[in-house]
Amino acid sequence: MLDNDAQQRIVAAIKEAESSTSGEVRVFIEHNCTYMDAMHRAMEVFAKLEMHKTEKRNAVLVYLALTDRQFAIFGDADIYGKVGGQHFWDKAAESLKAHLRDNHVTEGLVSCIHELGKALSEHFPHDPGIKKNELPDEIVFGK
Helix, strand or coil, X not given: CCCXXXXXXXXXXXXXXXCCECCEEEEEEECCCCCCCHHHHHHHHHHHCCHHHXXXXXXXXXXXXXXXXXXXXXXXXXXXXXXXXXXXXXXXXXXXXXXXXXCCHHHXXXXXXXXXXXXXXXXXXXCCCCCCCCCCCCCEECC
16 A cells, blocks of 8 residues: 555654654554545544553544545544644644645655644653553554
8 A cells, every 4th residue: 555665754753753742643544444434434443453542541543545535533532632622633634635635645644643743742741651652653554
């Protein structure tokens, strides 16, 4: 779905975004989201990846269905209110959407991850008492 260079750039963006926060960012990419809308699929993937098990409940999933051109950003329970509610999510989504319109998938994901990292570092700063990197940084690919 993405070449090795693109994958490395996205993983590097995740590592950078997480470097100043206790928050976690994951990316899940698949071709199609055929049986439900992207947000419902993102919630399902979030649960399947057990992202709700972070100590501070501060994980965010960026879900992307490439062929269907659908995406969703889903955050755990404690994130939504702390990062500014719907305005924040809309801002991060617009960053991704603008790049996807031009078929710049990697740039869109990197930009979105940076936006998420900024908000996470402000509201969930690095906490030395929490095990660093509670979730893997690699991209998860679906079918």
